[in-house]
Amino acid sequence: MAQINDEILVGTGALDWDSDERFLASGDSDYRLNIFNSQFGAEYVISNLKGNTQYTHGFTHHTDYAGSIYTCIGTAYDSNRDSTYLFIYSSGGNHSILRFNFSDQSFEKIAFDHTGLGLDEAYPITDAFMIGDWLHWNPRSTSPRSINVQWAYYDHVAYLGSAVTARAKGDYIRLFNRIYQMQADVTNSYPPSAPEQFLFIDYCYADTLPVNATTLDATVTSGEYFRYRKFYNIPAVLPTVPNVSVVTDTAFQYNNIRGRRFQFCYRQYIKDQGYSITSPFTDIIAAPASET
Incomplete structure (x- = not known):
């Protein structure tokens, strides 16, 4: 029987999911679990991870979902915050996204008991990633989605x-x-x-009841979503271009506006969808050349 260090080739190999097994390059493999270089950089060494540590949170789901079964179907690492996002599928449809912070081993709600995340147990989340404050994921059975994790976090703590x-x-x-x-x-x-x-x-998204709210919606428990944002881009006809006019004030003889032309860019805020991505320009606005 060959020695195990002969079966694991040089550390320059990589994980290769795409190639047929017959054409894997020397040192590559289609599956790797707990295989690392040694502490001192030596090759041909298996360094198994330590045993898992179990962490729990104290979040409580709404009583309507008492019979739901929860399964983590994917994760995404956030290098800026040293945290990971957990996509929690619920058999009752009240899916969640939780953030686990490695610095203090704490959990935070990003989306909780939410019906608009599009999670599907048959399609694990395999291509989630962060761009700035935006978490992007592709449920595959529905539209790709994204959520501003900081806006969503504030919803639950403000x-x-x-x-x-x-x-x-x-x-x-x-x-x-x-x-x-x-x-x-x-x-x-x-x-x-x-x-x-x-x-x-x-x-913030303003999608949840604030932590001490009792008046916004008496039928919803504090911290739960009372809107059903889908977190994907929805084409929408924007309102008319903002109307801007320039007038003069006779109390001031000189200013930096008279005789100039201006153009502004703007973003629309659409209820239940957030801010528009594009930033169009207004028509050119001509200020009066004189007070006459």
Whole structure:
């Protein structure tokens, strides 16, 4: 019987899923599990991984899905955050995307009990990847999709901006689709009334009830989706081009606008779909050459 180090060729080989087994290059293989170079870079060494460590989260699914069976059908690694995204298929249709952070072994909700993720147990997620803050995945049985993981994360951790309650410095506050962060411990205040106490951070999807909400929808538990965004691009007819006009103010004799031409680019925000990808230009706007 040949020695095992003779069967594993030089470390320059690679995983090759595409070629027929008869034509695999020397050192390549169509399947590899726990095969690495040794700690000191020596070749012909199998370094098996340590045993798995099991982590759990405390998230609770809605009682309507009490009989659901949950299966992880794919993952995607986020190098910027040193975390991985888990695609959780549910037999009840309430699929989820969870983020596991390696730094502190914590779980975070990205999408939870959601019916619009398109996951299919018959088609494991094999081509998910990150571009910036966007997680892209292809369910294959439905349209390819993407989600801004930061916007989605804020949906689950922000407080309702108009709620009257005590909040601590560092808490996230949501007002419509905007996320603010508390700059001090404040009671009975929210962004429009005290802008100096709230720092604008980012946008969010505004698809979930904030963590302390009780008034937006009494039939939905806090933190669950009450919209059913599909997370794929939907062609839509945009509203009319913004109408811009330039007028003069006789109180000012000189300015930097008079006699010039301007053109603006813009993005549309469409309810339940988010911001448009394209950024068209307005018509050229001509400012008056004089006040006459």
